[in-house]
Amino acid sequence: MFSNKKVFKRYFLQKLEMTYGKPFKDSTSSDHFQTLGHMIREYVSSNWINTNESYRKDKGKQVYYLSIEFLLGRLLYHNLINLGIEKVVSEGFSDLGINLHEVEEIECDAGLGNGGLGRLAACFLDSLATLNLPGHGFGIRYKHGLFEQRIVDGYQIELPEQWLKHGQVWEVRKEDLAVDIPFWGVIDMYEQDGKLQFRHLNAETVTAVPHDIPVIGYETKTVNTLRLWNAEPTSLLAKDVKDIMRYKRETESISEFLYPDDANDEGKILRLKQQYFLVSASLQSILKNYKQQYKDIKKFHQHISIHINDTHPVLAIPELMRILLDKEGLSWDEAWEITKNTISYTNHTTLSEALEKWPIYIFQPLLPRIYMIINEINERFCKNLWSKFPGDFQRIEQMAIIAHGMVKMAHLALVGSHSVNGVAEIHTEILKTREMNLFYQIFPEKFNNKTNGITHRRWLIKSNPKLTQLVTDSIGDKWIKHPTQLSKLLSYQTDTSFLQNLAAIKQENKVHLAKIIQEQNGIIVDPSSIFDVQVKRLHAYKRQLLNVLHIMHLYNLLKADPGLEITPRTFIFGAKASPGYYYAKKIIKLINTVAEKVNNDKNIQDKLKVVFLENYRVSLAEHIFPAADISEQISTASKEASGTGNMKFMMNGALTVGTLDGANIEMKELVGDNNIFIFGMNAEEVLDLYQSGGYRSTEYYHHDKRIQEVVNQLKNGFFDHESNEFDPIFDSLLIENDQYFVLKDFHSYAKIQEEVNTTYKDQQKWLQMCAVNIAKSGHFSSDRTIKEYADDIWKIKPLF
Numbered sequence: 036m037f038s039n040k041k042v043f044k045r046y047f048l049q050k051l052e053m054t055y056g057k058p059f060k061d062s063t064s065s066d067h068f069q070t071l072g073h074m075i076r077e078y079v080s081s082n083w084i085n086t087n088e089s090y091r092k093d094k095g096k097q098v099y100y101l102s103i104e105f106l107l108g109r110l111l112y113h114n115l116i117n118l119g120i121e122k123v124v125s126e127g128f129s130d131l132g133i134n135l136h137e138v139e140e141i142e143c144d145a146g147l148g149n150g151g152l153g154r155l156a157a158c159f160l161d162s163l164a165t166l167n168l169p170g171h172g173f174g175i176r177y178k179h180g181l182f183e184q185r186i187v188d189g190y191q192i193e194l195p196e197q198w199l200k201h202g203q204v205w206e207v208r209k210e211d212l213a214v215d216i217p218f219w220g221v222i223d224m225y226e227q228d229g230k231l232q233f234r235h236l237n238a239e240t241v242t243a244v245p246h247d248i249p250v251i252g253y254e255t256k257t258v259n260t261l262r263l264w265n266a267e268p269t270s271l272l273a274k275d276v277k278d279i280m281r282y283k284r285e286t287e288s289i290s291e292f293l294y295p296d297d298a299n300d301e302g303k304i305l306r307l308k309q310q311y312f313l314v315s316a317s318l319q320s321i322l323k324n325y326k327q328q329y330k331d332i333k334k335f336h337q338h339i340s341i342h343i344n345d346t347h348p349v350l351a352i353p354e355l356m357r358i359l360l361d362k363e364g365l366s367w368d369e370a371w372e373i374t375k376n377t378i379s380y381t382n383h384t385t386l387s388e389a390l391e392k393w394p395i396y397i398f399q400p401l402l403p404r405i406y407m408i409i410n411e412i413n414e415r416f417c418k419n420l421w422s423k424f425p426g427d428f429q430r431i432e433q434m435a436i437i438a439h440g441m442v443k444m445a446h447l448a449l450v451g452s453h454s455v456n457g458v459a460e461i462h463t464e465i466l467k468t469r470e471m472n473l474f475y476q477i478f479p480e481k482f483n484n485k486t487n488g489i490t491h492r493r494w495l496i497k498s499n500p501k502l503t504q505l506v507t508d509s510i511g512d513k514w515i516k517h518p519t520q521l522s523k524l525l526s527y528q529t530d531t532s533f534l535q536n537l538a539a540i541k542q543e544n545k546v547h548l549a550k551i552i553q554e555q556n557g558i559i560v561d562p563s564s565i566f567d568v569q570v571k572r573l574h575a576y577k578r579q580l581l582n583v584l585h586i587m588h589l590y591n592l593l594k595a596d597p598g599l600e601i602t603p604r605t606f607i608f609g610a611k612a613s614p615g616y617y618y619a620k621k622i623i624k625l626i627n628t629v630a631e632k633v634n635n636d637k638n639i640q641d642k643l644k645v646v647f648l649e650n651y652r653v654s655l656a657e658h659i660f661p662a663a664d665i666s667e668q669i670s671t672a673s674k675e676a677s678g679t680g681n682m683k684f685m686m687n688g689a690l691t692v693g694t695l696d697g698a699n700i701e702m703k704e705l706v707g708d709n710n711i712f713i714f715g716m717n718a719e720e721v722l723d724l725y726q727s728g729g730y731r732s733t734e735y736y737h738h739d740k741r742i743q744e745v746v747n748q749l750k751n752g753f754f755d756h757e758s759n760e761f762d763p764i765f766d767s768l769l770i771e772n773d774q775y776f777v778l779k780d781f782h783s784y785a786k787i788q789e790e791v792n793t794t795y796k797d798q799q800k801w802l803q804m805c806a807v808n809i810a811k812s813g814h815f816s817s818d819r820t821i822k823e824y825a826d827d828i829w830k831i832k833p834l835f
């Protein structure tokens with residue numbers, strides 16, 4: 036149906052009229068989207084079936100990637116590209132007077148994630164399918180994804196997100212594959228044939244119904260599966276009406292909302308329910324499949340690998356134990372070996388407030404059998420430690436899985452898996468030498484690094500078609516399948532015509548973003564100014580505050596000397612703050628407050644503009660990265676595990692202003708010191724300074740007049756705000772001793788930004804730097820990351 040334009044048009048019109056019962060002339064963009072979506076699903080269905088059949092026949096190992104978040108964004112255009120039918124469709128549409136980009140806008144983002152962690156999972160699915168690897172995702176089909184952000188009077192307002200409002204073209208509901216999940220109740224122990232048996236009595240069950248989404252690889256027949264579980268009532272019989280209402284409400288609430296919190300958990304029962312719901316549904320489904328195909332449960336780990344994305348799905352460990360012990364009748368030792376060999380774990384953060392732990396009094400009643408198993412794992416582990424370190428109570432207390440009334444999820448993951456990886460070299464080093472050092476001492480073989488990556492198919496080919504064309508015109512198209520071949524661009528860094536084309540493309544992309552800014556914010560920005568961009572979740576450690584304070588300082592300079600020569604800049608922000616994160620919301624208000632004053636001050640002659648783009652999300656991000664000149668990656672060193680936004684910028688030819696943190700370090704090593712703007716303390720200095728306690732933020736306030744001026748302006752209403760509006764920010768800097776070293780790094784940041792200005796004046800040099808960055812960015816393709824996971828951790832092989 037996509038073989039050529041003519042066939043496509045005929046099929047499309049026929050399908051449209053059949054489905055909607057109206058003539059083409061009366062159809063809407065939404066009809067066009069739905070029709071095309073259904074056509075694509077139909078088109079891939081035989082490959083989808085064949086992929087599953089081939090996996091079954093091949094009997095190779097498969098991986099299941101469990102993640103509480105999948106930040107997919109839109110799928111239509113991405114699928115068209117991967118299927119290689121984008122041209123047929125866009126030209127066919129064009130003949131019919133339909134604009135494909137308008138149709139694309141109909142699709143809601145699948146925003147089932149908060150930020151980096153969920154987007155990583157989405158990029159991984161794309162790479163798995165493209166590399167023909169047998170790997171599938173398991174997640175939750177939240178009715179409402181991450182909240183929609185509005186900015187009203189400078190403040191963030193949250194609205195419930197409604198991605199399912201118009202139905203979901205990509206998913207297939209599979210009621211026949213539903214499974215039941217038990218909560219609450221009691222565990223009955225009894226003896227049978229001399230063996231202790233366990234029975235879950237009086238449980239309240241919830242039914243998990245799979246909704247499968249095809250994951251289409253690039254130019255391949257592989258179509259893998261993302262299975263999203265929906266929570267539904269099991270049975271409404273035998274309950275009185277009031278009970279039914281409560282039960283229905285409580286059940287459906289499990290897959291109602293994504294938790295809008297990417298760092299710390301509110302200690303909510305619902306969150307724990309979500310985690311067990313995902314894990315139990317996924318494992319039951321994996322086991323059922325396995326048993327249909329293989330007889331010997333003892334070979335499970337030879338055929339199946341289960342990966343847990345952070346600790347949210349860590350209950351996969353006790354859940355697999357439960358199934359192997361209670362259902363399959365294996366001994367503890369047999370079950371434990373299989374479990375450990377099946378499970379691998381990625382750590383995403385060293386922020387202590389983000390390390391998950393659950394109070395026993397919540398955990399035990401909700402998941403009684405799972406708690407028993409974790410308890411047993413803990414006792415055996417502690418006994419083991421005791422024999423290794425007799426009498427070392429302190430060590431054992433620090434390493435225990437259950438201690439001080441809490442279940443520690445990261446400890447469970449470390450003990451119950453065979454592989455633990457960090458997401459950038461420095462992050463893995465910090466895990467080994469500091470955060471998880473006690474575990475590293477006893478399981479050094481488990482630790483390994485897998486530096487994050489991004490799919491260049493979405494973040495370059497789809498989002499920046501002009502740059503894609505320039506690259507292909509220059510070095511051919513082999514880089515698309517082998518992104519490290521982008522390095523061939525290195526020989527173009529002195530090619531004037533290449534650099535001019537590069538500049539022209541950046542300019543066009545900036546004009547396009549400027550248009551979006553004008554439409555959304557009503558602000559006119561100059562596309563020839565430097566587009567300096569910080570887009571990511573709002574968090575103290577990411578230091579959007581450092582960026583704003585520096586803008587305030589630049590404004591002060593211009594106020595004092597309106598004739599001051601500075602390269603005009605447009606500072607662009609995008610960030611959602613967790614609804615309960617009061618401080619982060621104040622930073623949003625500060626950015627908007629500064630923007631209001633700066634943008635409307637005629638005296639500074641448009642040398643500075645500040646823009647806060649509301650509702651940062653994947654589909655908006657696709658317009659932002661291609662238009663950026665500067666990528667702000669300015670987290671307090673040691674705090675950002677890897678970052679992936681940094682990679683998207685780099686691939687689109689933006690230059691990084693960054694600290695030596697996360698993957699910035701690896702970027703610097705790739706491009707060399709001269710092609711990146713590094714500033715500030717390094718991780719070791721930060722961690723040592725925490726340890727020594729020698730930092731006094733007030734000294735920086737007293738000794739640096741620039742700092743004093745901007746910090747005072749937080750208090751004195753200078754930016755036309757209520758004078759106490761920003762007290763929490765003022766206090767964080769001076770009363771709470773500036774936990775993220777904003778003031779300490781200010782000088783170094785201001786200095787590197789001056790260097791950015793001077794460098795930008797030398798356009799030849801600047802463009803050369805951009806070219807080097809693009810050329811070296813292939814390393815950060817998630818294809819590279821996924822190959823490493825496949826070879827080192829999962830031991831899976833491509834089917835073709």
Ligand SMILES: *Cc1c(COP(=O)(O)O)cnc(C)c1O
Pocket residue numbers: 149150151154570571572651652653656677678679680681683
């Ligand atoms: C890539 C991405 C992120 C992660 O950005 P970081 O800068 O690495 O924190 C968050 N949100 C969206 C929508 C993204 O596309």
